[in-house]
Amino acid sequence: MSRSLKAGPRKATPEMVREANPPMGFEPILSNSPFGWENGPIFERTDDQGRERGFRIAERHINAGGACHGGMIMTFADILLATAVFEVAEPPFVTVRLTTDFIGPAFQGEWLSGRAGAKLAGEGMIAVEGTMKVDDRVIATASGLFKALRPR
Template structure:
C-alpha cells in the first residue's frame, strides 16, 4: 500500500476498546460498536499485522476471531469467567494494509457450562473468514479471606 491514510474508525462511530493489558494489546487497537444484533468489533490492518507477503497474517485473523467471539460469549454469559476450548477458522480472502476488518458474531447454542459461537469476518462487505468456537464457563474465583 502507498502512503494513503489509514481508515479512522472514530470518524465512523466506532469506540476504541480499553482492554486489560496483555497479548491483545499487541494486536490492537480493537474498536467496537453496537449493532442491531449485539457487539461488533473491528481493527485497521497495520504493517505489524502482516505476513511476508504483505497481507494480513492468519494468526492475527485468528486472534481477532477469538477476541470477537469470546467477548460476545462473555457478554452472553453475564461476564462470568470463561476459556476458549475450541476455535475453528476458515480463511477465504486476503486482507491488505489499511483495510478495516469487522467481526459479527452470534450464539448458536448455550448450555449451563458451554457457549457455542459462530461469526463472519469481513472487509467492506466481502467475507474474508468465518469462525466457530466453543467457550467453557469457569467457576468464579472464591475470595479466600
C-alpha cells in the first residue's frame, strides 16, 4: 500500500470563504494537512481578547441526530487548543491528551467559534483550555496537554 505525499499548506478558496460566510474580521487559516483541509475551512481573527477561531457548520459536519458531530467538535477543539500552544511553544508539537465536554448542540448553518489559553507545564508539556460557543451559547469545553518536540 502506498502513502500519498502531504499536499502542503492550502488556504480556502474564495468560493469556500463565500460559502462559509464568516463573521467580520475572520480570515481562513492555512490548512497544513489533508485531514484539516477536508474538515475546514477554519477561520481566525485577533481582537483585544486575543485569537479566536471558528467555522460554519456545514451538512458534512452533521450527525444522524441533526446536530454537529462530536467528532467534528473534537477536531475543532484540537485545532483551537493548538492555536494557544503557539503562544508559548514553537512547532512542532503534538497532542498528548484532549478531553472534550459536550454542553449543548450546534446545528447546520451556525457559526461555531472558540478561544483557548495555554501555560507551560514543565518537561516540554503545555496545558491548554478552551471554550467553544455559538453566539453566547456554550457548546463544548476542552482541555488538553501538548508536547513540544523541540525546546524553544
